[in-house]
Amino acid sequence: MALSFDFTNMMAGALPPGAGISGEQYAASADAFARAHAAVHARTHDLGFLTLATNVPLLAQSLAVAERLRGRFDDILLLGIGGSALGPIALRTALCPPRWNELTKEQRGGHPRLHVLDNVDPATIEAMLARLELAKTLVLVVSKSGGTVETMAQYLIVRDALAQALGEEVAKQHIVLVTDPQVGALRRIARDEGITAVEIPANVGGRFSVLSPVGILPAALIGIDVQALLAGAAHVTEQAQSPELSRNLPGTFAVLQWLADTRHGRSVQVLMPYADTLRDLAHWFVQLWAESLGKLKPDGSSVGPTPLPAVGATDQHSQVQLFMEGPKDKTVTFIAVQGREHEGRIPARHADFPELGYLGGHSLGELIDIEQRATAGALAARGRLNATISVDTVDAWHVGALMQLFALATAYAGELYGVNAFDQPGVELGKQFAYAMLGRAGSDQARAEWDALPKPDPRWRM
Amino acid sequence: MALSFDFTNMMAGALPPGAGISGEQYAASADAFARAHAAVHARTHDLGFLTLATNVPLLAQSLAVAERLRGRFDDILLLGIGGSALGPIALRTALCPPRWNELTKEQRGGHPRLHVLDNVDPATIEAMLARLELAKTLVLVVSKSGGTVETMAQYLIVRDALAQALGEEVAKQHIVLVTDPQVGALRRIARDEGITAVEIPANVGGRFSVLSPVGILPAALIGIDVQALLAGAAHVTEQAQSPELSRNLPGTFAVLQWLADTRHGRSVQVLMPYADTLRDLAHWFVQLWAESLGKLKPDGSSVGPTPLPAVGATDQHSQVQLFMEGPKDKTVTFIAVQGREHEGRIPARHADFPELGYLGGHSLGELIDIEQRATAGALAARGRLNATISVDTVDAWHVGALMQLFALATAYAGELYGVNAFDQPGVELGKQFAYAMLGRAGSDQARAEWDALPKPDPRWRM
Numbered sequence: 036m037a038l039s040f041d042f043t044n045m046m047a048g049a050l051p052p053g054a055g056i057s058g059e060q061y062a063a064s065a066d067a068f069a070r071a072h073a074a075v076h077a078r079t080h081d082l083g084f085l086t087l088a089t090n091v092p093l094l095a096q097s098l099a100v101a102e103r104l105r106g107r108f109d110d111i112l113l114l115g116i117g118g119s120a121l122g123p124i125a126l127r128t129a130l131c132p133p134r135w136n137e138l139t140k141e142q143r144g145g146h147p148r149l150h151v152l153d154n155v156d157p158a159t160i161e162a163m164l165a166r167l168e169l170a171k172t173l174v175l176v177v178s179k180s181g182g183t184v185e186t187m188a189q190y191l192i193v194r195d196a197l198a199q200a201l202g203e204e205v206a207k208q209h210i211v212l213v214t215d216p217q218v219g220a221l222r223r224i225a226r227d228e229g230i231t232a233v234e235i236p237a238n239v240g241g242r243f244s245v246l247s248p249v250g251i252l253p254a255a256l257i258g259i260d261v262q263a264l265l266a267g268a269a270h271v272t273e274q275a276q277s278p279e280l281s282r283n284l285p286g287t288f289a290v291l292q293w294l295a296d297t298r299h300g301r302s303v304q305v306l307m308p309y310a311d312t313l314r315d316l317a318h319w320f321v322q323l324w325a326e327s328l329g330k331l332k333p334d335g336s337s338v339g340p341t342p343l344p345a346v347g348a349t350d351q352h353s354q355v356q357l358f359m360e361g362p363k364d365k366t367v368t369f370i371a372v373q374g375r376e377h378e379g380r381i382p383a384r385h386a387d388f389p390e391l392g393y394l395g396g397h398s399l400g401e402l403i404d405i406e407q408r409a410t411a412g413a414l415a416a417r418g419r420l421n422a423t424i425s426v427d428t429v430d431a432w433h434v435g436a437l438m439q440l441f442a443l444a445t446a447y448a449g450e451l452y453g454v455n456a457f458d459q460p461g462v463e464l465g466k467q468f469a470y471a472m473l474g475r476a477g478s479d480q481a482r483a484e485w486d487a488l489p490k491p492d493p494r495w496r497m
Numbered sequence: 498m499a500l501s502f503d504f505t506n507m508m509a510g511a512l513p514p515g516a517g518i519s520g521e522q523y524a525a526s527a528d529a530f531a532r533a534h535a536a537v538h539a540r541t542h543d544l545g546f547l548t549l550a551t552n553v554p555l556l557a558q559s560l561a562v563a564e565r566l567r568g569r570f571d572d573i574l575l576l577g578i579g580g581s582a583l584g585p586i587a588l589r590t591a592l593c594p595p596r597w598n599e600l601t602k603e604q605r606g607g608h609p610r611l612h613v614l615d616n617v618d619p620a621t622i623e624a625m626l627a628r629l630e631l632a633k634t635l636v637l638v639v640s641k642s643g644g645t646v647e648t649m650a651q652y653l654i655v656r657d658a659l660a661q662a663l664g665e666e667v668a669k670q671h672i673v674l675v676t677d678p679q680v681g682a683l684r685r686i687a688r689d690e691g692i693t694a695v696e697i698p699a700n701v702g703g704r705f706s707v708l709s710p711v712g713i714l715p716a717a718l719i720g721i722d723v724q725a726l727l728a729g730a731a732h733v734t735e736q737a738q739s740p741e742l743s744r745n746l747p748g749t750f751a752v753l754q755w756l757a758d759t760r761h762g763r764s765v766q767v768l769m770p771y772a773d774t775l776r777d778l779a780h781w782f783v784q785l786w787a788e789s790l791g792k793l794k795p796d797g798s799s800v801g802p803t804p805l806p807a808v809g810a811t812d813q814h815s816q817v818q819l820f821m822e823g824p825k826d827k828t829v830t831f832i833a834v835q836g837r838e839h840e841g842r843i844p845a846r847h848a849d850f851p852e853l854g855y856l857g858g859h860s861l862g863e864l865i866d867i868e869q870r871a872t873a874g875a876l877a878a879r880g881r882l883n884a885t886i887s888v889d890t891v892d893a894w895h896v897g898a899l900m901q902l903f904a905l906a907t908a909y910a911g912e913l914y915g916v917n918a919f920d921q922p923g924v925e926l927g928k929q930f931a932y933a934m935l936g937r938a939g940s941d942q943a944r945a946e947w948d949a950l951p952k953p954d955p956r957w958r959m
Contacts, residue, residue: 042958133620357790465821
């Protein structure tokens, strides 16, 4: 069980003249990284994600709830958005058989489906409620603050539907709240109404919460090996104790992306796993990287790379033309999966057709791996920076390891960029405008600011 | 039935000083647009996508095949990648009830499911074949060239599985090939073996093919109103006959994005529908915009904006922090849906909780619309360029209209950037490297070039 990281194609020697990070530049970043490392690891008390993988009482809480609920439900409906949704979706896609929710209960080994409502589109929620058998449905309501507008609106609708279908008392037994241990509306509802609640530790922010009950509870309910997930994350955390750049994989990932952005103009940073199962892990990474690093600094400057999700080989037929020939403003990080070379044997047929004959006897596992290496080589040959993280296989251990790798890298990158990786002040203004339009108490100032914005200009409308 | 476009927030007057496109700049682009318009519409003979919406014989071909196959299949398995997959996926997500493939046959009105295999991940294909009842499965093999390596590999595997399950003769009746009318391996297979084939006109490229049988045949099979889809596209094409910038919606979209990129440094261009059903349309747009415009020009310069997919309100909790506070290198184009204000009534409960009380009596339709406008206003207030395309509703007519809007805009943008929007030479090198590793005949030169690339450097490996 291991992760490896090959960043040859980020470095000057492997790329055409003028492109790439020099060995000197990488070496000279060792001190900056050591300071970033010290700053992050000194905050173990504040940064709960550093110890989630070894937080035994917290794991026990999710496992006890999952055990108590085992066998009672065919469907889990998770209400959440952002960090409350992206982690559970990524775990389901990576670690359950493909298209889990399309399988029969028998094909699912008796485990429930997992539906995630991560938006307030009325069409989606209506269709979902029309389809679910609520008597066999468990609702997980996930919000760190316990007050997220989208999740609260979903909750009011779903709670009403449950109460109508099952009665108020039974409805409560179909709900588990996942929220802050002390504050917020969900915690108060849990106390007032005796609804089961599990805690997101106060020092764990939404986008760093996948290894808290936010991800662990739904994962346990649908049969994912959560102990292996945490073991993979613990392994990476342990390895990352080293402040030495060349021994710290998440640190090296962070430093390279930071140098590529700030010194080489590579501000768009693609994550491109060559595995369908890691498609949603790339989306989870997008939130982590974008929301943590995209910040206005106190000096008024704006920083933050733009993460871009992709999937190989699929996106070779969509985005790779741009990566190859478009502006030299990108890095691509591949995730390669080892050990598939015997999977998906391609039978020989039409041996005389040039388009088909050469494929017979190869395997899909070989093909997808060859395509990844070919794309990496072609990008490098054209001066496009890229690197490859390799995993032995896509299992719970490696997914936990990958997630912790990116979480640590994000924390380090926050220090390198000189921003707070753990807040999101930029979304406040939009929230306040929405509150004002909804008539929430205390939004008079936002209302005034909203009303003062320029109105739609008929000249610029068609 | 209508589309509208409000680009006030792209323009200087609505944004803080220093940001935005000036009225003069927009007006001064009218001539450049008129030339681009003339160049595109002069090529009606070459650019088949311009007339797909009114190509009656082509539509009849798909409808006849769909009619002949009606009722015979529970599952459609589409083998294709890139433009052969993104369009059908976008149509299914936009125009079938949510999570179509999870519904029962009765809930689907008797129509089949649609599965799209758009990768060569052995785990995905193995799981798919293990689950499908092949006796009730129709396989669509979609490749313009008839030789796409990924699709050919899928075809060999699926053809073998069909033959084993049903016998060679019956297997042929479970296959429809969608390909060029004359050239390529799939066309030859159709002729040699008497397998049904429908044509992608020779003058229609993969990413512009959604309104050809590539999208129309699977859409018709799963019960989408393909005539309405084409009518929406025909409407937009008709409107776009005007070479006058201020009367040409796709033209204005193209000109604004081009100006924002080339004059204002806004090189990342986000498409953010506020509707779950349009999520995959944003992915379809990504291919169209990226692969058409991301090009190396003859003078050696690289051009091309980077399209970024998002979904509202969901991505307010993921990417919007970066859009608000990160570098001023982005535009955001929202797609808003009108007329949802009465959908998804939010019941009153916990009226005394500040986090919930204000929501009661509102609707989800109101909420999602308010959030879109609040986000647009907040972005503008912070100098971030954005615009909003509004549709009355998400139905076949409007989806056809949106797709044609973006296809036309892409063609115009190609002219504005001075690139060929209809080729993809940048992916050739990676293909050749893959052929070399697979031992395809004629790839000796690629093999030599591959072997000459720098090897992984042990210093840059961990």
